[in-house]
Amino acid sequence: MHALNELPQSGTNALQHPALRKLQRLAHLIRAVSTAYAAWVLWNILNWWLDADKVAKYFGASINRDLSSMAASQRFAALTLDLIAWTLLLLAVLQCWKFLHYLSQPERWSGAAARHISLCAWFAISSEVFTQLSRPIQSFFLTMHLPVADQVWKFRFQNGDLLAVLFCLSLLLFAYVFTWTMEVAEENRSFV
Secondary structure, eight states, rough: OOOHHHSSOOOGGGGOHHOOOHHHHHHHHHHHHHHHHHHHHHHHHHHHTTOOHIIIIIIIHTOOOOOTTTOHHHHHHHHHHHHHHHHHHHHHHHHHHHHHHTTTTTOOOOOHHHHHHHHHHHHHHHEEEEHHHHHHHHHHHHHSSGGGGGGGOOOOHHHHHHHHHHHHHHHHHHHHHHHHHHHHHHHHHHOO
């Protein structure tokens, strides 16, 4: 007890537990990585859809159709769907930031923190579900200038999509565990 009195008292960080400092550093890292990820996804979306030749060549080859006469409005309609999914991803990142703000300050852990991590998980799941459901619609948009017999509704589920689903479900699981922990902590406080 005497050793605590000898520690410098110049601010609230002087007596922080080392685990809390590690948690705060990890929260800053996750903020940076999640922001970089959202920016990277946006860059990939724009880089793909704004290059008409690339879309016509590579997507046309993947569905075995000639897309050289595709109109720009068709690409922009497909781009819009990806931007909606990206907006849901951005909302997940914003909720993650709010949660991490609470997480790095244990004295502020509350139901609000639990709501933010739950919203983060649900926005991430919504983004992934919307992405999967929009892919056949995008392929239709890109082939709607073709005769009806040549139009395509192509569903694609890639390896990265499975990883995204697992991440989203893990995030939701963590949100439920954190919410349950906050409820138990509130019950314990009421007994004291």
